[in-house]
Amino acid sequence: MLPPLRPFNAASSAPSWDPPASGPDRPELILHIGQSKTGTSSIQRVLGARRADLAALGICYPASPGWANHGMLPASLVAPEALGHFNPALWDGMGAEARLARFRREFAAEMGSLPDKTRLVILSAEQCSGLLVTRDAIARLRDLVAPYAGRIRVVMYLRRQDAHFASGYTQALRVAQISPPGLPPYGPDRLPHYDYATVLDDWAAIFGDAAIEPRIFERASMVNGDAVDDFLALAGVPLVVPSDDQDRYSNLSVTPAAIELMRRFGEAMRGTPEGLSAASPLWRRFVAAVSDAMPGPGWKPAPAEAAAFLARYAAVNEATRRRWFPGRPSLFAEMPVGAPDGTSVAESAAIDPDAALDAACTLLLHELTSAAQREAQLLVAQGRLLDRLGDEAAAAHAYRSATHAVPDHPVAQARLADIALAAGDVAAAEAHHAVLLRRHPDHPQTQRLGRLLARTTAARP
Template structure:
């Protein structure tokens, strides 16, 4: 029998990156449960799948790193071959295939394209189900501002000025109708992306339960926290950097490795809630989708009084225009980012020097070993491996007091580290 298919089509900014990273990092565990999370469409995000069905002219926003240096056309051709081979060679124990690409909802915007996807998958699977998480339009647009910054749209944050006629990706009624028209209404599994309506208030737990996959993912697992938004200061910093690069000879482009590296570093160092519009602005924007959302509620969520949680009113008037860039907030964010970057660079340097020192020690080159280890300590004074190797060198030289001094540093900075336990053991035996 062919395996079932669970096709996760988004939306973006509804925990999709976290879901994808959790699944991508656990392919072996999933396989033991009879679940395949294919690798050919992408390690985490299966964006290659919808990308292979549309003209290349629509893929300008895709990360150029996905093309592996051979260009989009050649890379997509290779994907088509690899995907066919992977799906044709599924183990007989596979009961479920999961595909996840939020680009499905954006790129496959006609029934013809959706049909092309269904026809591509149908030879390899049996029952097909389609999962989509819907987020209130004002919240989705606000959350998407951080993503817009990452692709070099560095203007001030604001909600779109249009409604469903100009923003079809927010016309959830039409989107669900199109996918149901191709896959069948019974195949559709729409969900609302709001904490009270998610299992444990978490998109990963909710998706795994929906897929009936008993995969245990610790709450503190870093894969659960993916594609986070920025702090207000982080937003101002990225905007300021974007303006700086725009004025540089090279300019600012989303494809720039420098820009992608910078925005990734900012996202890691400055995670936050992102931009939030004033409630009055959000209400005016959301009002344009009232009929669309009511149609979705009637058809797909008839037991719910409203499709989404209502807006909280505000007593303060809305601002006169988009928020200006705050130089002080940008400077503070830049200091945080610089501090973290300098600490990470020092740790990388210390790790390399400690490894070089350990190698010299194994080769019997004591002076070179001591020089490298002392350099590691200068970079990171309490570096555990460097402290351990220096303590061992002191013991070999008969300097018990020196070894105990290094152990005191280890106990203070790394009481539970393996290096601390090793030096304690050596001192006990000495």
């Protein structure tokens, strides 16, 4: 059974707590609490996609809190009104309270039935550092996971505040927070999540200093300059993830022109009956399409603006360095400076309002191309079904329709060639093969058809 949740009371002080002694019956547990925009999505997707491999190594990446992001875990520990722009897809079409109640049951069952060989449990949710902002809330998380763990390690990646805010600007647009790009004129009093000294102190007060393992999100400070490799090494997970694996590239930013397009489309949606909302399926589809079509560097502030913003955090960053990184000369690396002629290093990422039209055209082309591919795939699937049913004429019609959507579709072209050969029309088959040779010379269907035509030609009298 899960321990009962303590009442929500941000003002209360968490009681002292001694971690249970580790033993063979309780695995080590790593809590990866963020922060956001530090490779968390990539880490989570890599782990989620490899659950079977991890299980074989005695490592559990639980599924009940989420397939990749374990956001249900912290969401279950705060009042519903505190969830803000929490991803509505996680509710599975249910109300938040009902879905969270189901999570609590499933999490208790999953953690209570871990295989005996489990040596490590990894929980990863950047929402932990975003939602659990009081010691009382952090203590609720501790009380939730402690019965299942021996040693607990709390891992948090810290990113320089100006770079983090700039990276988060695109993410804010994705959740329908439409505003012009710019760094806010606030310090840690108004943006306490950037007071890393206090954040780490709060987590240390609940889990103990020895449990806290902060990391710096900079290439020079991470294994292979990569968050995924760094986290796997830190966790002692012997997985090799290829550098080109798609799971490594999650939640990327977009081009400056795409940012302007998102802003303009968001403003246009405000005037529709549906309105603009992070929960809107239309808005989420649009954002996903933009992200897929136009990945890019995002928005970056000019060095002078970034320096002024970062100066407000000098004291808290120094306090963080002294306590957690005494061997570093500064908490973060030096900021980049402008070019000798005074040109901003961010100038290449400056947002050009006139580029929104170009971005819209790029998106439209991408969507039309994708739609054509989907249409062709459906027609090819229909053709294959008709093949199995023995309706050759209808199958041929489906394959021809597929080539109307995508003229060089390799399967459709190859099947039309097969049908032509069966009818004795070698010339038509050769014409289809010629299309494949021009556009897909190395495709298996092209190679297969070439061998078939060669045998057919050789067999001619």
